[in-house]
Amino acid sequence: MSDIIQAKPFSLTEALDREAMASMAPSQAELMEELRVKPKPGWTSRLPPSLAAFVTNPKGMAGVVILLALVLFSVFGPMMSDYNPNRRAGKPHVAPGYEHVLGTTRMGKDVFTQLAYGGRISLTVGFGAGIAAALIGLAIGISAGYFGGRVDDVLTFFVNVILVLPGLPLIIVIATLVEQASPLVIGVVLALTGWGWPARTIRTQTLTLRTREFVLSAELMGERKWRIVLKEIFPNMLSFFVGGLVLGTIAAILAEAALEFIGLGDPNAVTWGTMLFWAQSNMALQSGAWWEIWPPAFAIMVTGAALVLVNFAVDEITNPQLKAGRKISLIRKFLKRRGRSADVF
Amino acid sequence: MVFLLRRLAFYVAALFVAITLNFFIPRLMPGDPSARIIASFQGRLNEAQVEAIRKSYGLTGSLWEQYVTYLGSVARLDFGISTVQFPEPTASLLFYGATWTLVLVGIAIFFAFIIGSMMGIHAAWNRGRFFDSVFTPINVMLNAFTPAVVALLLFYAFSLQLKWFPLGRAHDPSLMPGFDLQFIGSVLYHATLPVLSIFLVSFGGWHLGMRNVMINLLNEDFVILARAKGLSDRRVRYRYVARNAILPQITSLALSVGFLLGGALVTEQVFNYPGLGKFTFTAIQSRDFSFIQGQLLLLTMSVLVANLLSDIANVILDPRLRKG
Numbered sequence: 001m002s003d004i005i006q007a008k009p010f011s012l013t014e015a016l017d018r019e020a021m022a023s024m025a026p027s028q029a030e031l032m033e034e035l036r037v038k039p040k041p042g043w044t045s046r047l048p049p050s051l052a053a054f055v056t057n058p059k060g061m062a063g064v065v066i067l068l069a070l071v072l073f074s075v076f077g078p079m080m081s082d083y084n085p086n087r088r089a090g091k092p093h094v095a096p097g098y099e100h101v102l103g104t105t106r107m108g109k110d111v112f113t114q115l116a117y118g119g120r121i122s123l124t125v126g127f128g129a130g131i132a133a134a135l136i137g138l139a140i141g142i143s144a145g146y147f148g149g150r151v152d153d154v155l156t157f158f159v160n161v162i163l164v165l166p167g168l169p170l171i172i173v174i175a176t177l178v179e180q181a182s183p184l185v186i187g188v189v190l191a192l193t194g195w196g197w198p199a200r201t202i203r204t205q206t207l208t209l210r211t212r213e214f215v216l217s218a219e220l221m222g223e224r225k226w227r228i229v230l231k232e233i234f235p236n237m238l239s240f241f242v243g244g245l246v247l248g249t250i251a252a253i254l255a256e257a258a259l260e261f262i263g264l265g266d267p268n269a270v271t272w273g274t275m276l277f278w279a280q281s282n283m284a285l286q287s288g289a290w291w292e293i294w295p296p297a298f299a300i301m302v303t304g305a306a307l308v309l310v311n312f313a314v315d316e317i318t319n320p321q322l323k324a325g326r327k328i329s330l331i332r333k334f335l336k337r338r339g340r341s342a343d344v345f
Numbered sequence: 346m347v348f349l350l351r352r353l354a355f356y357v358a359a360l361f362v363a364i365t366l367n368f369f370i371p372r373l374m375p376g377d378p379s380a381r382i383i384a385s386f387q388g389r390l391n392e393a394q395v396e397a398i399r400k401s402y403g404l405t406g407s408l409w410e411q412y413v414t415y416l417g418s419v420a421r422l423d424f425g426i427s428t429v430q431f432p433e434p435t436a437s438l439l440f441y442g443a444t445w446t447l448v449l450v451g452i453a454i455f456f457a458f459i460i461g462s463m464m465g466i467h468a469a470w471n472r473g474r475f476f477d478s479v480f481t482p483i484n485v486m487l488n489a490f491t492p493a494v495v496a497l498l499l500f501y502a503f504s505l506q507l508k509w510f511p512l513g514r515a516h517d518p519s520l521m522p523g524f525d526l527q528f529i530g531s532v533l534y535h536a537t538l539p540v541l542s543i544f545l546v547s548f549g550g551w552h553l554g555m556r557n558v559m560i561n562l563l564n565e566d567f568v569i570l571a572r573a574k575g576l577s578d579r580r581v582r583y584r585y586v587a588r589n590a591i592l593p594q595i596t597s598l599a600l601s602v603g604f605l606l607g608g609a610l611v612t613e614q615v616f617n618y619p620g621l622g623k624f625t626f627t628a629i630q631s632r633d634f635s636f637i638q639g640q641l642l643l644l645t646m647s648v649l650v651a652n653l654l655s656d657i658a659n660v661i662l663d664p665r666l667r668k669g
Binding site: 163286300311327 | 355356358359362363366367370371471472473474482485486488489490491492493494497498500501505557560561564600602603604606607608610611614615622625626629630632634637638640641644645648649652
């Protein structure tokens with residue numbers, strides 16, 4: 001091989017070019033290393049692009065892992081405990097220890113058992129209401145955006161009304177009237193009042209999609225409207241739908257906790273919110289029984305934080321400029337090292 | 346002007362929907378509010394007395410007559426008689442509580458909006474750097490911690506353990522309300538923790554909103570032109586980008602008023618603060634429907650007023666709306 005290269009006639013310009021190229025443009029591998037861009041793992045290439053973007057997003061995956069841990073805890077936690085969450089399991093206000101991992105409440109109920117059982121209901125209500133609200137928002141948002149005209153006017157009016165009606169006070173009115181709202185009732189009410197934001201974002205997105213070529217071509221081919229909505233528009237709406245779902249779930253979990261905390265829930269149901277309610281009305285803090293109040297409070301906080309992490313990832317998928325923002329300081333440093341103006345912004 | 350009139354028409358319509366909802370919800374539920382009162386007398390009431398109670402709740406006559414009567418009383422801001430603090434009209438209780446809630450939520454929104462937006466501007470301008478990658482997630486996570494939990498944490502740490510702040514009330518009970526330094530100082534001292542807890546759960550939203558809108562604007566042509574003209578960073582940041590990014594923020598500020606007032610209900614409950622939330626809590630326990638319905642209407646009205654104000658602010662800040 002080497003003698004073939006030597007055999008080539010020597011060209012000064014070519015050599016200079018080659019040298020200039022070597023100093024100016026590094027190979028792609030070098031660039032990728034310097035910008036800390038990792039090659040995509042093989043298995044993600046088989047996923048749809050938005051899902052692949054999600055599983056390679058560290059924030060989003062951290063959130064998913066935490067949520068999975070919470071779900072596993074509330075599914076299998078009750079099996080690790082011999083106590084009944086509604087029955088007296090020991091003396092009142094026993095500090096955490098061997099018998100009771102997280103201590104007992106003033107009624108002598110085991111906090112660990114209640115926490116695990118409560119997770120089942122709280123997470124179900126939160127996710128259930130979040131999914132339902134996102135589905136209602138999706139249906140209304142797509143219809144308003146796609147059909148336009150009179151339909152849009154009427155639907156947008158209701159979206160705006162539900163957005164200006166203060167959620168919690170409205171739920172308080174309904175929950176007071178049904179007397180001791182069960183978790184199911186709370187979930188239904190939250191779903192019925194929480195679809196405003198997803199409907200609004202999905203409507204805006206549908207409006208921009210409606211005039212795109214692929215929708216027009218489907219229309220020209222004589223596709224039926226519901227098929228266009230389902231096959232052409234909905235798949236492009238998936239990340240907005242997931243975003244609405246995550247935000248709706250956060251809102252539902254917070255609102256459920258708030259409602260039960262102020263005593264509107266069914267006090268006999270075991271949820272994180274009612275645990276806080278009982279701890280507060282039994283003056284757990286004032287009597288020094290911190291273990292009665294912090295486990296449910298901590299569980300709600302961790303759930304909220306995990307959902308926020310997932311939402312960050314979804315935001316970066318729906319709005320790619322946000323993701324570019326994450327890389328920009330690396331690009332700045334890179335340019336500076338190569339002596340180029342670092343005026344990127 | 347056309348824009349403002351159109352918005353105004355919408356708010357009137359929305360208020361009408363809220364009033365109608367408020368009228369129909371109790372009537373759609375099994376057992377009307379008066380049934381509970383009547384049942385508590387265990388049949389010791391005669392026909393006329395039952396009728397009088399039902400009348401005081403506006404439950405006599407046809408549905409249409411009831412509705413018209415209800416609209417009339419709402420127009421006169423007559424929300425009925427409170428059953429908890431008996432002869433007191435609900436309206437005066439509502440307005441007393443609302444004053445204190447407004448103190449809390451007003452101060453908290455003011456600081457949350459300004460500090461959150463400034464942080465968002467800073468994070469967007471230096472995106473990907475230390476401040477953005479550490480504080481943006483933390484601030485937004487704070488946003489997802491329930492008001493109840495944050496309030497409990499603060500109450501536990503600063504009122505119970507360190508005893509820096511009082512255990513309740515809006516001001517020192519020995520002081521006469523008035524516009525003197527001592528009274529205002531006492532009010533601020535008592536409001537510190539509730540305001541802080543509302544602030545903590547809300548400023549992250551402004552941070553994230555401002556940051557995301559700013560980042561999208563930074564790549565717009567007008568920003569590149571402004572930089573190409575050699576304007577100072579400061580000027581581009583505040584007069585060009587932030588000024589445009591603040592418009593959607595103002596709209597969502599108005600929409601969030603309802604959410605914040607709802608959160609204040611819980612905060613007041615924890616800090617034993619005599620605002621709307623504290624009264625709502627007692628009203629819930631004693632099933633005082635006139636109060637609970639009144640608070641919904643009052644809060645809806647305040648959200649609508651906030652929205653109208655935000656529309657006016659938008660018209661002032663955005664010349665495009667003035668032409669339209």
